[in-house]
Amino acid sequence: xxxxxxxxxxxxxxxxxxxxxxxxxxxxxxxxxxxxxxxxxxxxxxxxxxxxxxxxxxxxxxxxxxxxxxxxxxxxxxxxxxxxxxxxxxxxxxxxxxxxxxxxxxxxxxxxxxxxxxxxxxxxxxxxxxxxxxxxxxxxxxxxxxxxxxxxxxxxxxxxxxxxxxxxxxxxxxxxxxxxxxxxxxxxxxxxxxxxxxxxxxxxxxxxxxxxxxxxxxxxxxxxxxxxxxxxxxxxxxxxxxxxxxxxxxxxxxxxxxxxxxxxxxxxxxxxxxxxxxxxxxxxxxxxxxxxxxxxxxxxxxxxxxxxxxxxxxxxxxxxxxxxxxxxxxxxxxxxxxxxxxxxxxxxxxxxxxxxxxxxxxxxxxxxxxxxxxxxxxxxxxxxxxxxxxxxxxxxxxxxxxxxxxxxxxxxxxxxxxxxxxxxxxxxxxxxxxxxxxxxxxxxxxxxxxxxxxxxxxxxxxxxxxxxxxxxxxxxxxxxxxxxxxxxxxxxxxxxxxxxxxxxxxxxxxxxxxxxxxxxxxxxxxxxxxxxxx
Numbered sequence: 001x002x003x004x005x006x007x008x009x010x011x012x013x014x015x016x017x018x019x020x021x022x023x024x025x026x027x028x029x030x031x032x033x034x035x036x037x038x039x040x041x042x043x044x045x046x047x048x049x050x051x052x053x054x055x056x057x058x059x060x061x062x063x064x065x066x067x068x069x070x071x072x073x074x075x076x077x078x079x080x081x082x083x084x085x086x087x088x089x090x091x092x093x094x095x096x097x098x099x100x101x102x103x104x105x106x107x108x109x110x111x112x113x114x115x116x117x118x119x120x121x122x123x124x125x126x127x128x129x130x131x132x133x134x135x136x137x138x139x140x141x142x143x144x145x146x147x148x149x150x151x152x153x154x155x156x157x158x159x160x161x162x163x164x165x166x167x168x169x170x171x172x173x174x175x176x177x178x179x180x181x182x183x184x185x186x187x188x189x190x191x192x193x194x195x196x197x198x199x200x201x202x203x204x205x206x207x208x209x210x211x212x213x214x215x216x217x218x219x220x221x222x223x224x225x226x227x228x229x230x231x232x233x234x235x236x237x238x239x240x241x242x243x244x245x246x247x248x249x250x251x252x253x254x255x256x257x258x259x260x261x262x263x264x265x266x267x268x269x270x271x272x273x274x275x276x277x278x279x280x281x282x283x284x285x286x287x288x289x290x291x292x293x294x295x296x297x298x299x300x301x302x303x304x305x306x307x308x309x310x311x312x313x314x315x316x317x318x319x320x321x322x323x324x325x326x327x328x329x330x331x332x333x334x335x336x337x338x339x340x341x342x343x344x345x346x347x348x349x350x351x352x353x354x355x356x357x358x359x360x361x362x363x364x365x366x367x368x369x370x371x372x373x374x375x376x377x378x379x380x381x382x383x384x385x386x387x388x389x390x391x392x393x394x395x396x397x398x399x400x401x402x403x404x405x406x407x408x409x410x411x412x413x414x415x416x417x418x419x420x421x422x423x424x425x426x427x428x429x430x431x432x433x434x435x436x437x438x439x440x441x442x443x444x445x446x447x448x449x450x451x452x453x454x455x456x457x458x459x460x461x462x463x464x465x466x467x468x469x470x471x472x473x474x475x476x477x478x479x480x481x482x483x484x485x486x487x488x489x490x491x492x493x494x495x496x497x498x499x500x501x502x503x504x505x506x507x508x509x510x511x512x513x514x515x516x517x518x519x520x521x522x523x524x525x526x527x528x529x530x531x532x533x534x
Contacts (some may be wrong), residue, residue: 012179015304016041017040017041017042017043018042018043018084018085018213018214019042019043019045019060019082019083019084019085020037020044020045020084020085020087020121020213021044021045021046021047021080021083021085021086021087021118022034022037022044022045022046022047022080022081022087022089023047023086023087023088023089023090023109024087024088024089024090024091025046025047025048025054025089026048026053026054026061027089027168028049028170028171028172028327028328029089029124029202029205029206029209029327029328030046030089030204031057031326031327032206032326032327033060033087033089033206033209033210034046034057034063034480035058035059035103036206036209036210037210037213038059038062038063040210040213042085042204042210042213043064044059044062044063044064044122045063045064045065045066045079046063046064046066046085047066047068047069047070047075047076047079048065048066048067048068049067049068049069049526050067050417051065051066051067051414052417052427053416054415054417055415055416056415056416056417056428057060057083057415065288066078066079070088070090070105070106070108070109071101071104071105071108072108073108073111073112076108076109076112077112077115077116080112080113080115080116080118081116081341083116083118084118084119084120084213085118085119085121085122085212085213086113086118086121086122086210087121087123088106088109088121088122088123088124088147088151089123089124090105091143091144091147092143095223095404098139099139099142099143099146100369102143102146103143103146103147103150106146106147106150106151108204109121109151110150110151110153110156111154112153113154113156114154114155114156117221118157119156119157119217120155120156120157120158120212120213120215120217121151121154121156121157121158121159122158122161122209122212122213123147123148123151123158123159123160123161124161124163124205124209125144125145125147125148125160125161125162125163126139126140126141126144126145126162126164126283127162127163127164127165127198127226127288127289127290128144128145128162128288129286129287129288129289130291130527133284134146136286137286138282138283138285140280140282140283141280141282143285144162144281148160148162148222148245152220152222154222154518156220157215157217157218157219157220158220158221159209159212159215159219159220159221159223160221160222160223161205161209161212161295162222162223162224162225163200163205163225163226164197164198164199164200164226164283164288164289165197165198165199165200165236165288166199166200166201166202166205167199167201167227167309167312167313167316168202168203168205168312168316168329169203169315169316169317169319169320170319170326170328170409171202171328172280173199173280174274174279174316175328177233177236177240179322181235181237181240181241181244181249182246184242184249185246185247185249185250190281192233192281192284192285193232193233193237193251194232194233194234195233195284195285195286195287195288196229196230196231196232196287196288196289197230197231197232197233197235197236197284197287197288197289198226198227198229198230198288198289198290199226199227199229199231199312200226200227200306200307200312200395201224201227201306201307201311201312201315202312202316203305203307203315204225204227204305204306204307205225205311207299207305208223208225208299211298211299211407212250212298212299212423215298215299216298219298223292223294224290224291224292224293224295225290225295225306226289226293226306227306227307227308227309227312228292228308228309229308230289231309233284234251234441236309237249237251238251239309239310239313240309240313243310243313243314243317244313244317246345252353256382266480274432275425277505280458297496315337327409328406328409328419346409353467353468353469354467354468354469354470354479355465355466355467355468356465356466356483356486356490357463357464357465358463358464358465358490358491358494359461359462359463359464359494360461360462360494360495360498361455361459361460361461361462361498362459362460362461362462362498362501362502363460363502363505364452364460364501364502364504364505365505366432366452366454366460367431367452368429368502368504368505369460369462369497369498369501370430370431370432370452371412371501371504372411372497372500372501372504373410373434373450373452373497373523374414374428374434375412376420376434376450376497377407377408377409377420377421377423378407378411378420378421379406379407379411382421382493383492383493383496383497383500384488384489384491384492384493384495384496385488385489385492388485388488388489389404389489390404392404392422392440393405393421393422396422396440396441398439399441400420401422401439401440401441402439402440403420403421403422403440404421404422406419406420406421406422407421408420408421415432416428416430419439419483420436422438422439422440423436423437423438423439423448424436424439425437426447432451432452432453433449433451434449434450435447435448435449436448436449436450442468442475442478443470443472443474443475443478444468444469444470444471444472444475444476444478444479445468445469445471446466446467446468446469447465447466447467448464448465448466448467449463449464449465449466449467450462450463450464450497451463451464460501462494462497462498462501464490464493464494464497466486466490502515
């Protein structure tokens with residue numbers, strides 16, 4: 001490895017902005033990194049399998065968004081053309097053979113980056129415990145370490161940043177910590193709560209990522225990054241309670257709660273599903289503490305940085321309470337969730353596409369109706385039979401799905417790609433159409449469409465369509481078993497949305513109070529815009 005102490009800092013040799021490619025721009029870190037790179041004077045290209053997911057981001061007009069996949073060399077080659085710095089921010093978080101998929105994707109990316117003449121690859125991985133053989137690491141950490149080695153062996157100068165728990169509003173680690181501490185004044189916890197961890201504020205992660213773009217060409221190595229505090233998870237929960245103004249929590253570690261079991265426990269208590277909680281919990285089986293801080297010789301820490309743990313918590317909680325959201329852990333697609341767009345052919349793929357359609361005339365302007373449509377979900381609920389929605393959410397959690405507690409990124413405004421409880425926003429035609437794609441566990445594919453329109457006579461019409469494409473006999477059985485409840489759930493939803501829009505109109509256009517949210521919904525988590533607190 002190169003001795004970084006022999007090099008002057010990148011700031012001592014100012015140069016024009018780099019041309020940067022960001023993979024994973026629809027995810028938690030990638031979505032925050034793009035505006036930070038732009039603010040630093042770099043030019044940014046984003047690689048996305050579905051470019052429409054990025055179109056509503058406030059920075060989209062200042063970037064070049066291209067369609068592509070890190071596993072597809074044919075799309076990577078043109079995306080990497082003329083790029084100086086390529087950020088690799090994609091990971092598998094579950095599903096079968098995710099390690100093999102990670103390995104193949106990293107190898108393809110490394111080969112194409114070298115062929116394109118990229119000057120630097122920057123990768124954010126996980127902090128591995130020292131002295132622990134790879135075979136004893138969790139699959140999550142083992143795969144992250146392997147990806148880092150593949151990129152370092154690419155022949156392209158590579159910066160591998162290794163972080164443990166990232167503390168920032170909307171991060172999966174922060175949400176897990178927040179909900180466990182806030183919801184359980186008395187906790188029976190797994191033994192990993194006594195494992196030592198070195199958390200880091202998301203603000204510092206972004207600072208190191210941006211600073212890595214200007215590293216000297218002969219630096220190619222791994223850097224550990226962390227905050228100034230080394231804590232156990234037990235310490236973190238108690239300090240969260242103190243920062244949040246909560247009474248002291250009684251925490252009782254129980255050795256029999258292994259990571260696999262504890263991930264289901266986390267999945268029941270927090271919005272983080274067990275499929276994501278498991279790799280997070282497994283990575284805490286071993287101590288994850290930084291063994292060097294060499295990054296500071298190349299990306300100097302400003303006064304007060306890295307941020308102390310309590311400061312990072314305070315800033316994250318501030319953003320949660322202000323509901324000022326940019327990205328969340330749920331910004332990235334859920335492993336195994338369907339991504340097929342709504343088919344235009346009713347007999348798509350040779351099968352049936354069932355639908356439940358409701359229409360109502362609304363005594364309000366389309367603008368008032370649209371405000372209600374765009375404000376659906378999260379704390380506002382789903383405007384019908386809250387218990388039925390709550391039960392459906394709990395059933396989804398029990399089979400490993402995301403459930404109904406992801407809430408919303410923003411209380412009033414949606415954008416393509418946002419998660420919305422157990423849906424994801426697939427399409428928005430602002431003021432007219434909201435299309436949601438189901439990410440719950442289903443024997444088929446499902447969508448929910450809501451329209452604000454005018455009819456031939458100029459009256460406002462609310463139109464709602466629930467669509468389902470069954471997979472096999474199980475899908476057929478599912479549709480017909482739930483059909484009897486559609487009148488209550490979907491019919492009631494259409495009536496309540498219309499009434500809420502009419503009440504809003506009568507009140508002078510101000511948004512009215514929605515029906516009570518289902519018990520399984522949760523406050524939306526927030527995050528920091530560039531240059532502000534995380």
